[in-house]
Amino acid sequence: EATEAEAGPKTFTAYSKFDFLPGNEIIAYDDFSTTETGDFPLQWNTNTGAEIVEFDEVEGHWLKLNNLKGNFIPEYIKELPENFTLEFDFIADFQPEYAYQRLLRILLTEVQDPAASLSKGYTGKYGFFMDLSGGVSRNTGELKWSQVKDGYLGDVRGQKGAPQHLNGGLGSKVTRVSIWRQKTRVRMYLDEQKVIDLPRAIATDAQLNQIRFFSAMTNEKENIYFSNVRFAVGKPDARHALVETGRWVTRGITFDSNSSTIQPESHGTLKAIAKVLRDNPDISVQIVGHTDGDGPEDYNQTLSEERAEAVKTKLSDHFGIDGSRLTTKGMGEAEPVSANDTPEGKANNRRVEFVKQ
Numbered sequence: 001e002a003t004e005a006e007a008g009p010k011t012f013t014a015y016s017k018f019d020f021l022p023g024n025e026i027i028a029y030d031d032f033s034t035t036e037t038g039d040f041p042l043q044w045n046t047n048t049g050a051e052i053v054e055f056d057e058v059e060g061h062w063l064k065l066n067n068l069k070g071n072f073i074p075e076y077i078k079e080l081p082e083n084f085t086l087e088f089d090f091i092a093d094f095q096p097e098y099a100y101q102r103l104l105r106i107l108l109t110e111v112q113d114p115a116a117s118l119s120k121g122y123t124g125k126y127g128f129f130m131d132l133s134g135g136v137s138r139n140t141g142e143l144k145w146s147q148v149k150d151g152y153l154g155d156v157r158g159q160k161g162a163p164q165h166l167n168g169g170l171g172s173k174v175t176r177v178s179i180w181r182q183k184t185r186v187r188m189y190l191d192e193q194k195v196i197d198l199p200r201a202i203a204t205d206a207q208l209n210q211i212r213f214f215s216a217m218t219n220e221k222e223n224i225y226f227s228n229v230r231f232a233v234g235k236p237d238a239r240h241a242l243v244e245t246g247r248w249v250t251r252g253i254t255f256d257s258n259s260s261t262i263q264p265e266s267h268g269t270l271k272a273i274a275k276v277l278r279d280n281p282d283i284s285v286q287i288v289g290h291t292d293g294d295g296p297e298d299y300n301q302t303l304s305e306e307r308a309e310a311v312k313t314k315l316s317d318h319f320g321i322d323g324s325r326l327t328t329k330g331m332g333e334a335e336p337v338s339a340n341d342t343p344e345g346k347a348n349n350r351r352v353e354f355v356k357q
Contacts (some may be wrong), residue, residue, distance in 0.1 A: 012318070015192040015267035020178045022085045022252045022269070023232030028076050029347035030229040032061035045073045047118035053225070058091065058174060062225040065104075065215040071118045072213040074229065080108055080208035083235040086179040090226040094134055097219060102134025102141070104224050105214035106179065108186075109148070110207050121214045123148040126206035128186055130179070130196065132162065143195055145188075149203045156201055162190065176265060182235070192264065230347065238272045238354075243280060246356040248273065253311060253352045258295075260306035262314055270311070273354055274319035284325040287311050288353040293333045293340035305330030311352055327357070 035041045035052045041063065048070030052061050065072060086106075094102060109124035116122060123129060131144040143162040147154030178189040186201035187194060202208070211231075215224055232251065241248035252269030255262055262270075277283060289308035291300040308328035316323040338345035 010191065010264045012262070012264045012267060012314075015264040017194070018189065018192045018265070018267045019194070019271065020085075020180060020187070020189050020265070020268045021236040021272060022087065022178075022230070023083065024234030024236055024249070024251075026230060026232045026251055026344050026347045028074065028229065028231040029344040030074065030227075031343055032063060032227055033343065035061065037061070043074065043076045045075050045115065045118070046070055060227050062091070062227045065213075065224045065226075069119055069121075069216040070214070071120075071122070072215065073114070073118075074211060074231075075114070077211050077231055078209060080181070080211070081233050082181070082183045084181050084231065084233045086177075086211065087228070087230040088177050088226050089174050089228045090132075090177060090224060091174055092132075092134060093223050093225065095219060095221050097221070098136050099134065099217065099219040099222065100136070101216050101218045102222065103214070103216040104132045105212070105216075106130045106132075106177070107210075107212040107214060108179075108181070108202070108208050109210050109212060111210050114210060121216070122212070123151075123153075124210075125151050126203050127208060128201050130188055143190075145196055145198075145201075147201055147203065154203070156198055160195065162195065178265070192267075236269075236272070239276045239279070242273070242276055242285070242354055242356055243283070248276075248354045249351055250354075251348065251351050254350075255307055255310075258303070260303065260310040262310055270314055270319065274315055274321055277315070277321050277325065284327070284357040286327045286329055286355045286357055288355060289328070289330045290335060290349060290351045290353070291333050292346035292349040293336065294346065297333060301330055301332035301334075303330075304332045308352070 032041060032052050037054055038051050040050055048068040049066045050072060051064055053064045054061060105121055107127060107129040109127035111124045127148040129146060134141045141162050142159050144159040146157035176191050180187040184202045184204060185199050186196060188196035238248050250269050253266045287308045289304035291304050308330050312326045312328050315321040315326060336349045338348040340346055340349060
């Protein structure tokens with residue numbers, strides 16, 4: 001049986017059980033495109049070294065975490081409300097050699113001092129952490145998780161194998177991590193696979209205010225890279241928005257760059273709107289595409305029209321929604337909701353609207 005690293009590009013069909021819904025409003029979006037190669041991003045904090053790099057094998061800008069123990073903290077995230085989502089891409093560039101430790105910890109925490117214990121896998125007073133740990137060889141690994149309550153590990157904890165996400169080689173595997181908090185509940189996905197779904201993961205009296213990425217590796221030849229960090233807030237509720245207010249706006253339908261090809265991670269959002277349409281057969285909608293302000297205006301207008309049409313086709317062909325209930329329209333860059341001078345502003349402007357007709 002082929003591993004995921006060998007299985008080729010991600011497909012929409014593989015995400016048939018993917019039910020992740022990103023938050024309504026993007027608070028932070030960081031693809032490191034505004035940071036020069038070789039520099040450390042200004043809005044992050046760390047106790048150790050890291051730098052932005054580019055590759056021939058993989059597109060984009062990536063934050064390269066070196067093999068020393070340390071935390072990497074996005075300081076522009078200062079509050080973790082009851083409903084939020086965190087997404088990012090990571091690459092585990094592990095070698096076919098023995099290593100005592102290979103670790104990436106994602107920590108959602110409550111801290112009084114944002115700079116406390118930067119060199120340690122600090123868990124804070126309250127919170128929840130998820131550890132992606134490589135084994136002694138690069139083809140083994142596991143996912144561990146634990147609640148933190150009053151400074152101690154809570155009863156909500158566990159572990160499972162996750163070797164397919166820790167295979168080595170720079171070009172062999174880019175994994176999308178999606179984390180979804182709804183009050184005390186935490187869900188975590190690795191690509192299309194839901195690996196954590198815990199209803200009482202976070203203590204009810206927790207006031208979370210920081211995200212930390214903690215890295216620890218003992219093989220100096222190995223590195224972890226991550227990019228495309230997206231933090232969004234708000235409870236996604238397609239039924240209420242469309243049926244009761246007549247309009248649902250989503251940033252959860254994403255496309256390949258400069259393309260109308262829908263990315264497979266959009267499956268959960270499309271599934272949600274399809275359910276609303278099936279449950280309300282008397283409703284027809286107009287699908288409206290919007291782009292950011294990069295590129296020529298006429299190009300963006302055409303792109304937005306093609307993207308709206310692609311959403312219609314996917315709802316009709318994949319989810320069985322009658323195409324006669326769906327019309328499309330493109331607005332290009334004409335109706336921005338945020339300034340187009342920051343990565344998160346552009347990400348908020350790239351959206352799809354469903355308007356009840």
